[in-house]
Amino acid sequence: MPKPKKAQILDAEGIRRALTRIAHEILERNHGTGQLVLIGILQRGDVLSHRIAEHIGRIEGAPPPVGALDITFHRDDLARSTQAAASNRPSHLPFDLEGKHVVLVDDVLYTGRSIRAAMDELNDYGRPRSVQLAVLVDRGHRELPIHADYVGKNVPTSQRENVAVHLREQDGEEGVFIYEREPGEEAKEG
């Protein structure tokens, strides 16, 4: 049964504008694309990182390299999660991290635990020069000292709500929505 959507926060146009702005901000902060790589957290962060890379490509002439990170095995809640199965795609980082400025990309920033897991995993691949974080939605309620450098939209939420990012490539529709969580439903990771 599809859950009732409580509110739409961003539509397709809103997502596009937010990602365009993030692309500009990334370029401004990093003075261009030298040593810049984008790494999306599977699944939706991966989709978003490719879109941001496309925007950067249009602005600068060439897109930065893009990698993908599957953080399943680095999560701290294996025994408590019903989502033990790995994502359908393994991590794929087709470049050396040494000396790179990495921008991690995810859809929703919530507790910060996914980002903690992603940073741990990055360390297994190499030692980047710096790591920055871009998210489409920051919904608050951090449980770790983690902060996003680039935010598409800040959305104050209650802990009883879930935020869902739907992307064409992944979900067939485009938009960011807030749901009231059903009793017994797990909080979305984040």
Added chain:
Amino acid sequence: MPLQRKDLLGLEGLSGEEIQLILDTARSFKEVGQRPIKKVPALRGKTVVNLFFEPSTRTRTSFELAAKRLSADVVNFTASSSSLQKGECLLDTVRNIEAMNVHTIIMRHACSGAVNFVAEHIHASVVNAGDGTHEHPTQGLLDLYTIRECKHDFSGLVVTLVGDILHSRVARSNVHGLRKLGATVRVVGPATLVPRCFERLGVEVHHRLEEAITGADVINILRIQLERQDGKYFPSSREYANLYGINARRLGLAKPDVLIMHPGPMNRGIEISPRVADGPNSVILDQVTNGVAVRMAVLYLLSGGEGADENLD
């Protein structure tokens, strides 16, 4: 979807979906094995015991590496130096190990069914690392993984298992897994080692090698277990090599891109010629690489499934 099971005892009891889940998860773990730091923290704080009542180097090492790459603590227990020598019964030994709060016991035993018996009587997860002539599920899974990696899809595939089918737990696990995923399975060997009753498992039974490997996509060559033979099942190793040994000439009957597999250890010059074992069609060492990834997937999924019903917040 996690694997909702305490134990992995054989492929006979798994569904096709569960097998695919394990293979999908193994693909992610294979990537971990290619990183500069081949280790993830998924099973930090868990204890895994290797409990081997039969000698093994490859399988035990493979499980040990798999557990270590998941950050679990691993203890190796070998039967020859154990209190079984002092007359303790199997269940007491296992219960003593469980009482030290271990999460997973990986067990190999010479008696078919011994691993199932233990699994029924303890709370820890049990992984069958080979029981008698019954099953060797992780070997079956790594064979399936290796085939899927090269051939992508099982439907329409012809897989021929050659050799001592009667005594082979690897053959049984392969037959169950391949049938569930939709492959056509042929078994071939001397009539003494390949009984007709295998037809009941849905496979073609052959006694002439040429027939069985014609048009095959995969040839999985089982080890002739010289230690089990004592001269009863075929006249000599030399005759076996003449009739059932896979050599370069016979390979011509199979498809040009046939995969040559062998669970090891190989008797070069008996069931497989060195040219075939080291040739371009051989994926024998890939099987070993994939074995670690598949065993990581099994240990990981069994741990995740276990906690799912109890600790949900």
